[in-house]
Amino acid sequence: MAASRSWFEESPSPKSLEEVPTFESKPLEDSELSEPNEEQLPSRRVHILGLGSIGTLVAHSLKCLPNPPPITLMIHRAEQYEAFKRGGRAISLITKRHEINDQQTGYDVDLFEGSSEDGTSRWRFIPDRLYNEPQTNPIEPAEETQSGELNIYTLIVAVKGPTTVSALRSVKHRVNAKTTICFMQNGLGQIDEINREVFTDPETRPTYMLGIVSHGAYMSQPCTVIHAGYGTVALGICRDRDRYPLAPKGPVRHLWELSEDERRKHHPTDKELFANISSRYLLRTLTRSPVLACAVFPYLDLLQLQLEKLASNCLLNPLTALLDVPNGAMLNNDELLPVQRLLLAEISLVIRGLPELEGIPNVRHRFSAKRLEQLALAVTERTAQNSSSMREDIRHGKQPEIDYINGYIVKRGEQQGIKCALNFMLMQLIKGKNSLRKGAKLPYGTTRVSSESDPHHPDSVTITDESTPSRGSVG
Known part of the structure; x- marks a missing residue:
């Protein structure tokens, strides 16, 4: 059977494969590889x-x-x-x-x-x-x-x-x-x-x-x-x-x-x-x-694969980072399930309206909220033991990539006149948590973020409420 060839492969002119x-x-600059007008x-x-x-x-x-x-x-x-x-x-x-x-x-x-x-x-x-x-x-x-x-x-x-x-x-x-x-x-x-x-x-x-x-x-x-x-x-x-x-x-x-x-x-x-x-x-x-x-x-197929991965990341990354849990904690959690479904409803609406996908068959089904939920569940089960990249970024004091995940959905939604309130809120919560981890200055002395590490939990921080005097203390 003749082997199939891709358009990006060279056409073999020599008689044997060894001579191709x-x-x-x-290196390509060798004379035997070039033709008179070949780049x-x-x-x-x-x-x-x-x-x-x-x-x-x-x-x-x-x-x-x-x-x-x-x-x-x-x-x-x-x-x-x-x-x-x-x-x-x-x-x-x-x-x-x-x-x-x-x-x-x-x-x-x-x-x-x-x-x-x-x-x-x-x-x-x-x-x-x-x-x-x-x-x-x-x-x-x-x-x-x-x-x-x-x-x-x-x-x-x-x-x-x-x-x-x-x-x-x-x-x-x-x-x-x-x-x-x-x-x-x-x-x-x-x-x-x-x-x-x-x-x-x-x-x-x-x-x-x-x-x-x-x-x-x-x-x-x-x-x-x-x-x-x-x-x-x-x-x-x-x-x-x-x-x-x-x-x-x-x-x-x-x-x-x-x-x-x-x-x-x-x-x-x-x-x-x-x-x-x-x-x-x-x-x-x-x-x-x-x-x-x-x-x-092909470009359009790759774009759709990117959007599928993005939808799953919009759930796993920010939620595991906020809750500071591995990916598997998202499984079988009845309290978090409504949150994930509401987020996916927003994400699905934005993706299905992207002009880049206009005219592509089956887009409405491929990016329906139900199918995106199935994809996210499969990713969560496959990576249950893993810690998401956003969780690790926040734990190690690095700037999270939230602007390119949920933030991308917010931006593309605004271009279509869709207000993605849930994704925007999640984006701001991640940025807020990152500021707390870095010891941002907070008003009125209500909380203090300590960077002193617990020997048993080296990545932890201590948040102390200083707005109410402890019992027995003076004003």
């Missing part, structure tokens, strides 16, 4: 920004590939780089099921050195090599710049939502229209902010890819990630609404009734969205990893 040139076998891949190097659990998992998984691409870890803090050096410049992955510890080395580093007076950020490239030995990952000509920094052509972003804009501002001068950025983050709405505040010109804007990660992973120490649960990564291109706006309102027209320019503008194919060669290269590189288990989806 690939990105993996050798050249500038570099095989993959940059990774954000070394939390997902960024570290991806960095380790790509290094395990046969003939892996050069990988540069982008590190913002000097102390994090020192920890990386103390660990032998290695990234460790521990499989929780079998307690197997695998180390990978050979990573280059970009170390952030601050910003100049004109706001331009400065990165120092630190190659992987021992003493006077040659670099592990030689620099290709297209990567070099006069400043000594390297151009970025493929970038995986795995930072938290609230830090995405500032993180990408720091690399803006190293990114251009040939670049592809793959976002592996929770929530939605970050790309709208990036287009508004960082890459404002659609003509020079990089191509965006999205990765929806369902792996269970957490950091046990710097540069060591625990792979607690196997999952998948759903990958796809992100449609740039400035370049490819939605079709204007009006009578429905068949594609064959449109001019080619109209069709390309309002109804681009996924092959056209993947026109950037760095996008195809990054896609092929990620899908090579058996650990990541990546699958490629």
